[in-house]
Amino acid sequence: MTASDEAADRARHAIARRAVLGGMLGTVSSVMMPSGHAQARTSGPPSFGTARSQFTLLAPAKIVPSLPLTRLNGATDNFAAFRGKTVLVNFWATWCAACRVELPILDRLQETMGQKNLKVVAISLDRNGRPAVMPFMQKLKLRHLEVYLDPEGRVGSVGNDNAAAPFPIYGMPISYVVGPSGRIEGYLTGEADWLSDDARNLLSYYASAMAG
Template sequence: MTDEGKALEVSARVITRRTALAGVSAAIATAAVPSSPAVALSDGPPPFGTVRHQFTILQPVRMVPSVSITRLDGSTVNFAAFRGKVVLVNFWATWCPACRTELPSLDRLQEAMGRKYLEVVAVSADRDGGATVTPFLRRLGIRHLNIGLDPRARMVRAGDDESATPFPLYGMPISYIVSPSGRIEGYMVGEADWSSEDARNLLNYYLDADQAPR
C-alpha cells in the first residue's frame, strides 16, 4: 500500500478556479497505474494517460442531454444541477477489480476539492442496485462521492450505438469529463491516477477553457 493516510493541505483562500484544482496535493494516495510521460499540446487540452490508455477527446463535442441520475436513497437529480462545475463522471461496478482501486482515489479527490468547482459522480452499473452497492461502499469507506445507480444501463450502453446514450460504455471503469457548460469533452477508459499532475492539468484546462468561446 502507498501512503493512503497522508493528510492533504488545501488552501483555505481560493483565488481562482485554477488555484482551486492546483491546490490538490499530488500526495493523494492511489494504487492506480502510473501516468505515462507526455508533452502538452499548445492548441488543445494537455495529454493525460496510463500505460494502456490515453484521454480521448470527443469530436465533435456533445452536450449532455436532460438526463436524471438515480441516487442511493431512490431520489433523482438532473445532470443540469451540476452546471458551472467540471464534472468527472465515473462508471464502475462492484465486480470490477480496477474500480475497487480507483474509487477510494476519487473519493479522496472529491474530499480535497469540495464541490465548488468539481463534482465527481460515480455511477454504478450493478444490476442489483443499492442492495449491492451500499455495503460495498461502506467496506471501502467511500463517503464523499456523489453515487448514482444505473442498473438498467440507461446512461451507458455497450456497443456502437453512440446516439442512444450520452456516455457510451467502452470499458470498465470509464470516466468522462463534462465542462461547466455541459459539454462532454472526452473520456478515459480504465483505471487512472486522477491525483497526478497530468490529471490536474487536464481538469484545470477545462475549467479555464470553458470561459472562452470555441
C-alpha cells in the same frame, strides 16, 4: 492520516505498479480506439493518461441532455444541475477489480477539489442496484463521492444496449470529462491516478475554460 487518505494512497500505489507493467506491454502492442475520435492533438487540453490508455477527445463534443440520475436513496437529480462545473463522470461496478482501486482516489479527489467547481459523479452499472452497491461503498469507506445507480443502462450503455444513452461504455471503469457548458469533452478507459498533477491540470483546464 485518515482512513480515506490511506485508501487513496494504497490505490495510487496499485495504479503505479500496473503502470509499469502496462508500459512494458505497450511496447509490443497498440490500443484500438473507436473511429471518429480525435486521438492526437497539438493544442488544447494538457495530456493525461496511463500506460494503457490516454484521455481521448471527442469530436464533435456533444451536449449532455437533460438527464435524470438516481441516487442510492431513490431520490433523483438532473444532470443539468451540474452546469457551470467540470464534471468527472465515472462508470463502475462492484465486480470490477480496477474500479475497487480507482474509487478511493475519486473519493479523495472530490474531497480536495470539490470546492473548485469540480463534481465527481460515480455511476454504478450493477444490475442489483442498491443492495450490491451500499455494502461495497461501506467496505471501501467512501465518504465524499456522490454515487448514482444505472442498472438499466439509461445513462451509460454497453455496445448497442441503449443507443439513447449519452455515454458509451468501452471498458470498465471508464471516466468522461464534461465541461462547464455541459459538453462531453473526452474519456479515459481503465483506472487512473486522478490525484496526479497531470489529472488536476486536465480538470483545471476545463474549469478555467468557462471563464475564457
